[in-house]
Amino acid sequence: MTVRSLAKHGRSNRLRRRFADAFATGVIVLAAAIVLTPLVLVLAYLIGRGVGSLDLAFFTQLPAPAGEPGGGVAHAIVGTLELLVIASVIGLTIGIGTGVFVAEYPAHPLVPTVRLLSDALIGIPAIVMGLVAYALIVVPFHHFNGLSGGVSLGLIMIPYVVRATDEVMRLVPGTVREAGFALGLPRWRVIVSIVIPSAASGIITGAMLAMARVAGEAAPLLFTAFGNQYWNFDPLKPIAALPLVIYTYSISPYDSWHRIASASSLVLVVFVLLTTALTRFVFARRAR
Amino acid sequence: MMRIADEVAVPEAQVDAVLDLHDVNVFYGATRAVKDVSMAVRPNTVTALIGASGCGKTTLLRSLNRMHDLTKGARVEGRVLFEGQDIYDRSVDPVAVRRVIGMVFQKPNPFPTMTVYDNVVAGLKLAGRHRRSELDEVVERSLRQAALWDEVKDRLNGPATGLSGGQQQRLCIARSLAVDPAVLLMDEPTSALDPQATARIEELLAQLKQAVTIVIVTHNMQQAGRVSDWTAFMHLGELIEQGPTDQIFTRPQEELTERYISGHFG
Numbered sequence: 001m002t003v004r005s006l007a008k009h010g011r012s013n014r015l016r017r018r019f020a021d022a023f024a025t026g027v028i029v030l031a032a033a034i035v036l037t038p039l040v041l042v043l044a045y046l047i048g049r050g051v052g053s054l055d056l057a058f059f060t061q062l063p064a065p066a067g068e069p070g071g072g073v074a075h076a077i078v079g080t081l082e083l084l085v086i087a088s089v090i091g092l093t094i095g096i097g098t099g100v101f102v103a104e105y106p107a108h109p110l111v112p113t114v115r116l117l118s119d120a121l122i123g124i125p126a127i128v129m130g131l132v133a134y135a136l137i138v139v140p141f142h143h144f145n146g147l148s149g150g151v152s153l154g155l156i157m158i159p160y161v162v163r164a165t166d167e168v169m170r171l172v173p174g175t176v177r178e179a180g181f182a183l184g185l186p187r188w189r190v191i192v193s194i195v196i197p198s199a200a201s202g203i204i205t206g207a208m209l210a211m212a213r214v215a216g217e218a219a220p221l222l223f224t225a226f227g228n229q230y231w232n233f234d235p236l237k238p239i240a241a242l243p244l245v246i247y248t249y250s251i252s253p254y255d256s257w258h259r260i261a262s263a264s265s266l267v268l269v270v271f272v273l274l275t276t277a278l279t280r281f282v283f284a285r286r287a288r
Numbered sequence: 289m290m291r292i293a294d295e296v297a298v299p300e301a302q303v304d305a306v307l308d309l310h311d312v313n314v315f316y317g318a319t320r321a322v323k324d325v326s327m328a329v330r331p332n333t334v335t336a337l338i339g340a341s342g343c344g345k346t347t348l349l350r351s352l353n354r355m356h357d358l359t360k361g362a363r364v365e366g367r368v369l370f371e372g373q374d375i376y377d378r379s380v381d382p383v384a385v386r387r388v389i390g391m392v393f394q395k396p397n398p399f400p401t402m403t404v405y406d407n408v409v410a411g412l413k414l415a416g417r418h419r420r421s422e423l424d425e426v427v428e429r430s431l432r433q434a435a436l437w438d439e440v441k442d443r444l445n446g447p448a449t450g451l452s453g454g455q456q457q458r459l460c461i462a463r464s465l466a467v468d469p470a471v472l473l474m475d476e477p478t479s480a481l482d483p484q485a486t487a488r489i490e491e492l493l494a495q496l497k498q499a500v501t502i503v504i505v506t507h508n509m510q511q512a513g514r515v516s517d518w519t520a521f522m523h524l525g526e527l528i529e530q531g532p533t534d535q536i537f538t539r540p541q542e543e544l545t546e547r548y549i550s551g552h553f554g
Contacts, residue, residue, distance in 0.1 A: 107360045175397040179460065181358060183411035183467055184387025193414050197401040 046269060050262035058263060063229060066254045073264055075231050079146070079240035080215060080268075083225060086150025086235060087214055091157025092207055098158070099165025099203075104191050115166070121159035129155040130220025138224060146232070146239030149225025153214040160213060164206020168199040201283040208279040212272040218243035242268050305369070306331045306471055306501045307352060307389075312366035314347050314356065321347045323525040324366075329471070329518075334493055334502045336516035336533065338509060340553060344525040345505045349473050352503065353389035354382040370471070387411075390469035394476045396456035398448035398463070405444040407459055411467035426466050433499070434462035435492050454485025461492070465500070472496070474504040478511065490515050509549055513537050521545045 057072045064071025098118065102111050133152035138144055172195050180190035196203070218241075221227070227244040228237070242264050249261035305328035314322035322344040329335050337345040347356075354375060356362040367374045375385045398407045406413065408430050409423045417423070427444065431437040436458040440451065448459060457477060464472055478486040493502060493515045506512050512519055513533060520530035521544075529536065529545045540546045547553060 173397070175393055175395060176399060178355065178358070178391075178393065179397045179399065179463075180410075180414075181355065182353065182386055182391035182393075183414075183463065184383055184385075184390075185411065185414050186383050189414050194399055194401075194410075198399070200401075 043269065046262055046266040049259060050264075050266040053259045053263035054266070058260075062231065063260070064256075066252070066257060069256065071260070073240075073242065073245050073260065073267075075228065076240040076242045076245045076264065077267070079225070079228070079232070080242045082146060082233070082235065082239060083150045083153055083221070083241055084211055084215060086147060087153035087157055088207070088211060090151060090154030091161055091210060091214075094154075095158045095161025095210070096165050096203060096207075099162045100169060100191065100196070102162070103166045103169035104187075104195065118159045118162045122163070125219075126152075126156050126214075126217050127219040127222075129153075130222065130224050133220065133224045141236065144224060144226035144238045146225050146235040146237065149221045149239060149241065150235065152220035152224050153217060156214050156217065156220065157210040160210040161206055164209070165199070165203050168202025168206070169195060171202070172198045205279050205283060208275050212275045215272055215275075216243055216268055218247045222247075304328075304330060306371065307503070308367075308369040308372075309352075310367040310369070312348065312351060312364065312368060314344070314351050315363045315365070316347075316359075317361045321525055322351065325522075325527045327520055327527060327530055329501060329503055331501050332497050333517040334497050334504060334515050335518040335520065336512035337503065337505045337520050337522060338507075338512050338548070339522035339528075340548065341507070343522040345522050346475055348522065349475055349503060349505050350391075352471070352473055353386050353391055355386075355391065357382050387467060388469055389471040389473065390464035390467065391473045391475065392457070392460050392464055392477045395480045396453055396460050398451075398456050398459050400449055402448055403445045404440050404448050404451070404459060407448045408462050408466050410463060415467075430462040430466040431459075433465050433496065434458045435488060436462055452485070454481050454488060457481060457485065457489065458492070461489070461496075465496075469500060471501045471503065474502060476505050476507060479507060486511075509537075521548060523548070 057070055058074075059072060059077065060074050061070070061072035062075055063073065098114060101108070102115050102118075105111060130152045132155060133148040137148035137151055141148075176198060177190055177195060180194045181187075185194075221241050221244050225241055225244065226238040227248060228240040232239055245264050246261045246268070249257040249264070252258070307329035309325055309327050309329075312322060312325045313320060325348055337349060339345050350356055351364045352368060352375075354364075356364055364376060366376075368376060370385070370389065373380070375382075375389075399410060402410065405427055408427045412423065412426060428437060428441075431440065436455060439455060440446075440459075443450070448456065451459060457480075461472075461477070478489050481489070490511065493504070496502060497517075504512075504516065516533045518530065519533045519536040521528050521536065521540075521542075523544055529540060529542045531541075536545065537549055540549060
């Protein structure tokens with residue numbers, strides 16, 4: 001190949017590469033835009049419909065009777081927080097414990113089975129988890145209650161927390177564990193004081209995402225927490241929750257209730273967004 | 289000296305060895321990586337294990353404080369006597385073995401979430417010793433022993449990961465020394481470091497051996513020549529030759545040893 005033909009070849013090649021590069025970049029940007037579109041649309045719609053109802057009363061008062069103006073969903077906001085606390089107690093203890101087990105005892109004969117079942121659990125519909133909580137807790141108590149709702153959400157959280165914990169624990173280099181063993185520390189001590197702190201930010205991120213994931217669940221709460229129009233802090237009685245408010249108010253015939261549903265959705269979406277963003281922000285700063 | 293088992297140890301070999309290996313074999317599954325190695329490690333010396341990559345020197349080193357217990361499929365046969373007590377005896381707790389026989393690894397591995405101070409005392413603190421005055425004392429002593437004190441004394445509460453690679457490795461040495469081991473196993477401790485940091489650690493070894501017996505694996509024959517008193521040459525899992533370092537390097541008895549140290553392979 002002569003020098004001239006080499007140069008010519010190089011030029012056409014460069015053009016083709018530029019075109020391929022521009023095309024590939026375009027496709028990727030488009031894909032990202034498509035991902036963001038629903039989120040932006042949902043947020044815009046909810047803000048348009050709901051932001052007008054967001055006043056102090058919305059966060060502090062009980063619902064007004066249908067047709068009457070004002071009122072709020074304070075009971076459902078508190079109820080959702082209460083459900084999340086119960087769910088986290090169950091989901092985080094069992095989830096993190098199981099995650100640590102599968103990550104740190106890879107030679108244990110039960111680990112492959114546990115990992116498989118945990119992954120399978122992610123695919124189980126949320127409403128089925130509600131059914132499990134119904135059978136376990138509602139039936140023995142003979143009435144709907146908040147505890148069963150929290151348990152159903154906790155069951156949904158478990159596999160997400162297991163996977164997140166498992167993955168971040170396995171990212172901790174084996175050499176760090178060996179350093180601990182070489183100091184004459186027993187295995188549990190190495191796991192608790194060296195490996196878990198090294199993986200903590202990842203575990204907490206996974207936990208927050210799992211909480212955000214279940215905060216918006218309505219289906220498993222329909223026949224567990226059930227919902228409540230009044231204040232109730234007793235987890236053994238029916239309890240209100242934002243997703244249930246959204247569901248009930250959306251299918252009602254009253255326009256004022258529709259607006260409350262939109263406002264509640266906005267609060268829920270913003271809560272989930274803030275949780276996710278805050279988690280990322282805190283740990284991005286810490287990583288630096 | 290801390291006992292590694294409850295029962296009274298009966299000295300059964302020559303008194304002059306801290307570690308006494310008898311027909312040690314290490315298997316990974318069906319593969320025999322170390323074959324019938326017998327040798328004695330004398331107190332307050334530096335013993336170098338040399339040989340080509342894959343010759344089993346690191347595998348042998350890791351059998352000396354039961355690190356293989358943690359590797360799936362690894363198995364050790366034969367006897368390793370520490371002050372007369374077989375560390376593989378059923379009555380012996382591997383955790384106790386590692387408390388008296390410490391290890392420094394190829395890549396510096398400080399605990400990433402801990403400060404310099406906490407790294408040094410990790411072995412004590414996590415074993416339940418919390419008296420501040422005692423810990424302060426151990427931190428200064430260990431860091432001085434590791435020739436790191438002057439460089440880090442003003443940043444003891446800074447993150448360990450903020451130190452340079454060479455400083456991190458000396459921190460790891462200080463961390464090992466803090467639990468007051470009798471033996472320190474070093475697995476190519478300078479292979480990830482630049483020549484200056486390497487020189488500092490080599491200087492350190494000469495002082496350290498007054499307090500602790502050292503077994504060091506190294507790829508670098510000049511390093512073995514500079515730092516060690518005793519050298520063992522391994523090839524394909526077998527211990528080919530061992531002896532005083534100057535003898536191994538100037539008058540090797542085996543042809544294989546001579547070919548290795550003169551750079552014909554490896």
